[in-house]
Amino acid sequence: MNQDAIIFIIYLLILLTIGLYFSRKASKSADSYLLGDRNVGPAVTAFTMQSTSMSGFMFMGGPAMAFQQGWYAIWYAIGDAGGGIVNLSVLGKRMRRMSEILQALSPIEYLEKRYESPAVRIVGGIISIIFLFAYVFAQFIASGKALESLTGLPFSWALIIGVSVIIAYTVVGGYLAVVWTDFFQAIVMLLGVGGILIMGLIHVGGLSGLNAALADIDPTYLSIWGQGLEFYGQWGVVLGAVLIYSIGYMGLPHVVVRHMSIRSTKSVKSAILWTSIYNQLFAYSPYLVGFIGIIMLPTLGDPEMVIPTLAYTFFPGLFAAILLSAIMAAIMSTSDSILMQAGTILSRDVYHRFINKKAGHGQLVLVSRLCILLAGTIGVIVAINEPPSVFTLVVFAFGTLGNSFLVPYVCSVYWKNANKIGVLSAMIAGGASHILWTALDWQSATAIHPFLGGLIVSIAAMILGNFFGSPPSDEIQEAFYKARGTHKLPKNIDKNVARDLAPEASSIADFTGYNRHPVKG
Amino acid sequence: MFQLPVETFWLIVPWPFIWLAFGIVMYVVNKRDDKREEAYENNAKKVN
Amino acid sequence: MTTTTLVKTETIHYDQDEVKKVLETLDESQLFEVNQLVFYPYYFFECQLERKSLLQPKGGGKAGCAVDGVNKVGSLVDQSPVFLEKELPASDMIPVTYDWEEAKKAAIDFVRHSITYRMKVLAPPKMTITRAELFYRPYWIAEGQSVPPDRYTLTVDAVSGKYHPL
Numbered sequence: 001m002n003q004d005a006i007i008f009i010i011y012l013l014i015l016l017t018i019g020l021y022f023s024r025k026a027s028k029s030a031d032s033y034l035l036g037d038r039n040v041g042p043a044v045t046a047f048t049m050q051s052t053s054m055s056g057f058m059f060m061g062g063p064a065m066a067f068q069q070g071w072y073a074i075w076y077a078i079g080d081a082g083g084g085i086v087n088l089s090v091l092g093k094r095m096r097r098m099s100e101i102l103q104a105l106s107p108i109e110y111l112e113k114r115y116e117s118p119a120v121r122i123v124g125g126i127i128s129i130i131f132l133f134a135y136v137f138a139q140f141i142a143s144g145k146a147l148e149s150l151t152g153l154p155f156s157w158a159l160i161i162g163v164s165v166i167i168a169y170t171v172v173g174g175y176l177a178v179v180w181t182d183f184f185q186a187i188v189m190l191l192g193v194g195g196i197l198i199m200g201l202i203h204v205g206g207l208s209g210l211n212a213a214l215a216d217i218d219p220t221y222l223s224i225w226g227q228g229l230e231f232y233g234q235w236g237v238v239l240g241a242v243l244i245y246s247i248g249y250m251g252l253p254h255v256v257v258r259h260m261s262i263r264s265t266k267s268v269k270s271a272i273l274w275t276s277i278y279n280q281l282f283a284y285s286p287y288l289v290g291f292i293g294i295i296m297l298p299t300l301g302d303p304e305m306v307i308p309t310l311a312y313t314f315f316p317g318l319f320a321a322i323l324l325s326a327i328m329a330a331i332m333s334t335s336d337s338i339l340m341q342a343g344t345i346l347s348r349d350v351y352h353r354f355i356n357k358k359a360g361h362g363q364l365v366l367v368s369r370l371c372i373l374l375a376g377t378i379g380v381i382v383a384i385n386e387p388p389s390v391f392t393l394v395v396f397a398f399g400t401l402g403n404s405f406l407v408p409y410v411c412s413v414y415w416k417n418a419n420k421i422g423v424l425s426a427m428i429a430g431g432a433s434h435i436l437w438t439a440l441d442w443q444s445a446t447a448i449h450p451f452l453g454g455l456i457v458s459i460a461a462m463i464l465g466n467f468f469g470s471p472p473s474d475e476i477q478e479a480f481y482k483a484r485g486t487h488k489l490p491k492n493i494d495k496n497v498a499r500d501l502a503p504e505a506s507s508i509a510d511f512t513g514y515n516r517h518p519v520k521g
Numbered sequence: 522m523f524q525l526p527v528e529t530f531w532l533i534v535p536w537p538f539i540w541l542a543f544g545i546v547m548y549v550v551n552k553r554d555d556k557r558e559e560a561y562e563n564n565a566k567k568v569n
Numbered sequence: 570m571t572t573t574t575l576v577k578t579e580t581i582h583y584d585q586d587e588v589k590k591v592l593e594t595l596d597e598s599q600l601f602e603v604n605q606l607v608f609y610p611y612y613f614f615e616c617q618l619e620r621k622s623l624l625q626p627k628g629g630g631k632a633g634c635a636v637d638g639v640n641k642v643g644s645l646v647d648q649s650p651v652f653l654e655k656e657l658p659a660s661d662m663i664p665v666t667y668d669w670e671e672a673k674k675a676a677i678d679f680v681r682h683s684i685t686y687r688m689k690v691l692a693p694p695k696m697t698i699t700r701a702e703l704f705y706r707p708y709w710i711a712e713g714q715s716v717p718p719d720r721y722t723l724t725v726d727a728v729s730g731k732y733h734p735l
């Protein structure tokens with residue numbers, strides 16, 4: 001075993017120690033153990049959110065895109081830099097209220113209850129499982145590449161080891177994913193990428209020097225239309241590239257689930273502010289590092305290795321190994337969340353709901369574990385035989401999920417009459433058109449990005465399909481008004497309503513005979 | 522600026538500021554809501 | 570004559586006048602009448618968690634869970650609540666809609682779900698129920714006194730002071 005591999009193992013041990021120390025300190029009682037990170041300040045929360053989104057994509061896919069396309073790649077970064085804020089502002093409070101009223105625990109169950117249709121749950125469940133796994137496959141490939149450069153092993157071996165570590169870690173329990181370890185990780189990675197960026201910029205003579213050098217190689221690197229002006233004048237492509245990460249988050253089940261578990265808006269407001277600051281500082285850095293790669297690594301064979309290669313160029317082996325270990329650990333933590341979400345959807349929303357209603361708890365855990373194991377095996381086989389690029393795979397999986405679920409989630413709280421037929425059409429047509437658009441390369445024919453194409457089809461299908469369904473029941477319509485916050489109540493009273501009392505209030509109203517509509521009474 | 526073509530500069534560089542401004546606006550909006558909540562809690566305490 | 574039943578309930582922290590005062594400061598245009606008290610059933614369970622890994626508190630720790638006796642909605646309870654036994658008029662008590670067995674199942678399911686989601690662990694620890702009670706929480710009915718359509722009615726939790734429109 002070489003020195004860098006040892007550093008990686010030591011790094012994982014340090015993470016484990018930090019996780020253990022802080023969780024034991026925090027878990028004086030079962031309550032704080034259950035309620036977890038409630039007492040962490042907003043700056044740490046935001047930093048942590050940052051680190052969970054810093055996955056294989058950010059360190060491998062983003063720089064690779066920049067390396068190949070030049071400034072055009074920044075469109076993706078722009079979307080990413082604003083995605084978190086857009087997501088919180090559009091869905092945030094309304095979705096939280098709605099899921100409270102509907103008493104939905106998982107993002108797919110939420111759709112079933114809002115649209116009053118088990119078919120929505122089964123279609124949604126299947127789409128989300130398949131594409132969450134595709135999303136995780138990208139992380140698997142990234143882990144193989146990170147371990148390849150850390151250990152010097154051939155890619156296929158590195159991949160098998162990387163995936164085994166991720167699967168074992170997820171099945172055993174995800175103990176590294178404690179707020180404080182995420183925080184520690186975020187600092188190591190931001191310092192690392194920030195360090196590479198600063199060293200690189202000094203080397204090429206600042207941003208102006210960087211651009212001048214890019215122009216010397218190929219002036220079209222500086223255009224917003226891609227290298228060789230590949231997408232010249234194609235606003236449909238540019239718009240899709242921005243939209244995918246700015247609004248696409250609203251269609252990801254594992255991200256949307258956060259709205260459902262927000263406890264208080266008080267720390268959220270500062271977290272929004274911190275996130276918007278961090279994002280402006282760091283969402284663009286990996287892409288800029290990719291530009292530096294164009295100049296400094298003209299002979300690089302695999303564009304996704306820009307960051308690992310530059311790390312070893314600028315830093316002593318030790319620091320580079322620590323940075324790569326952090327990237328690997330981040331990949332593990334991200335994969336763990338997604339695998340957990342996919343496993344839970346499969347066992348609760350599909351297996352328990354439709355296949356075996358009497359399944360006990362132990363059986364459900366077993367089903368999720370088997371499913372995760374199976375996903376790992378398929379992932380390894382596919383990745384060894386024909387590894388797609390991390391960037392392509394992430395954009396594909398992210399785009400399909402976004403096109404399938406964005407419209408259903410947004411309509412669930414913004415369109416009162418949205419019904420099940422509309423939503424089923426939107427999910428199926430949106431997802432399918434994204435898949436076809438990508439697979440058959442309709443982008444070149446139409447000059448429209450697959451995400452934008454899928455979005456348009458999905459919206460159209462929602463509107464058309466809605467004509468064929470019956471309007472939502474009175475309860476759902478009432479829930480809709482409540483989630484929108486348009487009671488006939490004075491503002492001061494309305495602001496402080498304890499939404500979690502909704503079920504009690506409705507039973508008390510039934511019991512006492514008070515009508516729920518003050519106007520009618 | 523920064524040796525970038527004019528088009529690229531004006532289409533790219535404003536974005537971080539737009540997002541930042543958006544984040545600040547959302548912060549202010551949420552803060553106003555929280556103040557109302559606090560006012561309620563304080564009232565409740567006084568009455569006690 | 571109203572029949573009364575001996576049940577477990579909680580101490581009222583917010584009495585009629587306090588509720589009236591708070592609501593009237595919030596909505597200065599409205600007078601409230603707070604006369605009626607209804608009692609809402611909850612099943613309370615205390616679970617002992619088995620210590621499965623180093624991350625969990627020593628001895629496994631306890632978790633409290635209350636399940637709404639009508640709608641079967643679970644919630645985590647921070648501290649072990651104190652109940653007092655009292656004769657309550659049966660006409661003010663909302664009847665439970667399901668039995669202990671179902672309540673127990675719902676509570677365990679809820680605690681498990683909370684652990685799985687919050688801690689990202691696939692297999693939450695084993696738990697045994699160490700305490701189980703059925704208690705009734707008092708809720709005030711606060712009636713606004715303006716003319717419709719401005720009139721509205723709220724229900725106020727007499728223990729926590731939280732409220733919700735009816």
